[in-house]
Amino acid sequence: MTDAPLSPTSTLHGSPTPSGNKSADGADMAEKGHVSPYDGEGTEASPLIVKYLENDKTNPQNWSPRTKWLITANAGVSTLCIAFGSSVYSGGLRDLVAYFKEDTVVITLGLSIYVLGFALGPLLWAPFSEQWGRRPVFICTYFLFALFALPCALAKNIETLLICRFLAGFFGSSPLTNSGGVIADLFSAQDRALAMSLFALAPFAGPVLGPIVGGFVGENVSWRWLFWILMIFAFVMWILGCMTPETYAPVLLRKRAAQLTKETGMVHRSMYDLHPMFSAPFAVKMKAALLRPFVLLFKEVIVLLFAIYAAFIYGVLYGFFGAFAIVYQQERGWSPGIGGLAFIPIGIGMVGAVLTNVYDNKRYVKKLIANGGSLPPEARLPLCCVGGAVLPVSLFWFAWATLPQVHWSCSLVASAFFGFGMVACFLSMMNYHIDAYLILAASALAANAVLRSLFGFAFPLFVRDMFEGMGTQWALTLFAFVALLLAPVPFLFYRYGAYIRRNSSFAPGHKPAAPAPAPAKAGEALERPLTREEEEAADVQQLDLAQVESRREERERERRDGTLNEEKAAEAEKRGE
CATH class of the missing domain: 1.20.1250.20 (MFS general substrate transporter like domains)
Structure with missing residues (x-):
């Protein structure tokens, strides 16, 4: 793959331009009509490629630790609330059987069908978040999750309860996939381990917390309070989620590119939108996601x-x-x-x-x-x-x-x-x-x-x-x-x-390990954070993997349709495409 022709983002691969280090102030210069800090000529054929600059304060990974951990905590607790909603139901099984006069298996469906929503919802919410961002998907789906606890609390028949339980699990499942993406947006690879470990605990801590709360609630008050408590918990997390900023880099850079194009008259494009994975039509991305x-x-x-x-x-x-x-x-x-x-x-x-x-x-x-x-x-x-x-x-x-x-x-x-x-x-x-x-x-x-x-x-x-x-x-x-x-x-x-x-x-093939470096000197730190250039290179490498994958799928489709030029395909394989 290393010998393959560069993609439209080839400017990302090159050495730094003579302008020297670029900082967040460069974006301000561009907004005021001065020399752009971005590579490109500002035309449709050669747009200015918008990416995060060094020390760019709009980059979520450069936000303060306090902000990043507050957002991480909100994502984790929002996920815990979803999982809590699945098992808190178990605290009222005995009363639900008595109220609806149904078999225990039918009542247990209220627990199971909620989890079934976890299987179907993420297939939609993940590509939606890649198209419009983490925040709008969370706001819309989590509101519906909280709202569907209301008819469960007021249900007069088992059909209403089961349908609304499924819809609550379906809409509430978005944090199960998107919250992990939020953490990846906020933290570098070196800092991500603790955040991901704490987040991964949430989908399992919720089912553990649910029976504890549900048991005491079901024992002392009406089973309807199981859903009132869930609804209150969910709306609190929804309000906190509405206050959380967007973290998804492709969406943030796309908005910045549109704003700069409007203010300067020069064509700007997000570095991500020049790659097939992000620039493909939404229907194509949905098909791949499904x-x-x-x-x-x-x-x-x-x-x-x-x-x-x-x-x-x-x-x-x-x-x-x-x-x-x-x-x-x-x-x-x-x-x-x-x-x-x-x-x-x-x-x-x-x-x-x-x-x-x-x-x-x-x-x-x-x-x-x-x-x-x-x-x-x-x-x-x-x-x-x-x-x-x-x-x-x-x-x-x-x-x-x-x-x-x-x-x-x-x-x-x-x-x-x-x-x-x-x-x-x-x-x-x-x-x-x-x-x-x-x-x-x-x-x-x-x-x-x-x-x-x-x-x-x-x-x-x-x-x-x-x-x-x-x-x-x-x-x-x-x-x-x-x-x-x-x-x-x-x-x-x-x-x-x-x-x-x-x-x-x-x-993808993994390269063999490079020779071990010389042992660190006394007092020298063993670990060091990646530089901005190294992190950007890693991002571009992953994007190029996606581009190669897209080309491979296109060749497979042409092969099935009988329109593939085998000679050109063989040359592409040799180039690592």
């Missing part, structure tokens, strides 16, 4: 096996909503409120996994520097291997600690290890997908999320019948055996992942 996750799911063994693994773990978590009610309320006689507290150890285990991931990332960064700044994606998997080993052990432990003669604390300790193993696996999987698929990582993660949500939808529906038919211990033991069967998956890719990626049509 189809590519499924193409990766069924054509990429890495995506498929990890999606199955993640889906099973997520299904067990949602299955625990019914399982814990049986184990602690039905068999041990705990009240719904006290029974909800049994989820606290899972949350403690999750926090332990996040802290372990932060420590493991420091190990990864040191190894990355020692290897000249290049490591294979498989270097992300050791923590997943640990989590994969912990999961079946914790499930076997939990299964047989639920016997009546065994003290209740023993099973709660086992559930804490389950929480640790679950989040350790998810964090490591997420990083592995990003490193392995680069510009296609969003599609790979979307495939994972779709299958995961489908399992989260299905598990609560059969858990109660499964426990009644098999018995509590053997039903949980079956979960443990499946976890044991899937445990070799991260070990498989740790050992053979490089070979599998070499034979992949979608995973």
Whole structure:
């Protein structure tokens, strides 16, 4: 790819212009009609290419740490609220059965169908955010999420409740994908590990918090208050989200380019809009967003096996909503409120996994520097291997600690290890997908999320019948055996992942590691942040990967239509296109 002709953004690849360092003040000069700080001639044929300048205060990554962490906290809590809404419903199951006079499975659909919305919504909200930005998509979808809690609270029949629960999950799912993008907008690669770890905790902390709150609410007041509390929580987060600025660079630079074109009369274009991934028609991007996750799911063994693994773990978590009610309320006689507290150890285990991931990332960064700044994606998997080993052990432990003669604390300790193993696996999987698929990582993660949500939808529906038919211990033991069967998956890719990626049509090739640099001198910092030029070069490399991917797909389409010029295609392959 390095020998390929430069794209229309070739000015981004060149050495700095003689004008020297460009600062944020250069943008002010351009706005006042002075010499433009951007490369190009200002014509349609050679537009001025708008990009972030050095120390540019409009670049979200240059905002103050306080601002960035406030936005990160808002994104995380907004995501937690969505996940909280899925499980708080479980606190009122008994009252809902009595009020609507329906079977328990039908009432449980209110939990499952909400999670089904998680599988479908992100397929739309991710491309919408790339077209119009993170902020407008959040404002529109989150408002509808909060609003659909109202008919749930006022529902007079089960049909109203189920339809509105699905729509709430569908519209509320936007932060599940877009909040991760917000964090990527705000933090450089070196600073992103802690923020991503804390954010990744939110989708799992929400389901843990929901039964605790829902148990006490369902025990003391009407089940309708489950939805009033959710609506209040959601509207508070929506108001805070309305106060959050846009962070998506392509949208911000597009607006700056339009403003400068209007004020100066010279043609400006965002650096991103000159690449196929961003300049393609919206219908083309929507088609790719809807189809590519499924193409990766069924054509990429890495995506498929990890999606199955993640889906099973997520299904067990949602299955625990019914399982814990049986184990602690039905068999041990705990009240719904006290029974909800049994989820606290899972949350403690999750926090332990996040802290372990932060420590493991420091190990990864040191190894990355020692290897000249290049490591294979498989270097992300050791923590997943640990989590994969912990999961079946914790499930076997939990299964047989639920016997009546065994003290209740023993099973709660086992559930804490389950929480640790679950989040350790998810964090490591997420990083592995990003490193392995680069510009296609969003599609790979979307495939994972779709299958995961489908399992989260299905598990609560059969858990109660499964426990009644098999018995509590053997039903949980079956979960443990499946976890044991899937445990070799991260070990498989740790050992053979490089070979599998070499034979992949979608995973870009990874360069071998450069020779290790000389050891740092005493007192010299081991880590250093990337310079602006290095970060820009990395962005351009990813954009060029997208351009190559676009050309490859175009050739495949021409080949199917019989219009492909094989000689030109062969020359393009030689050039790395």
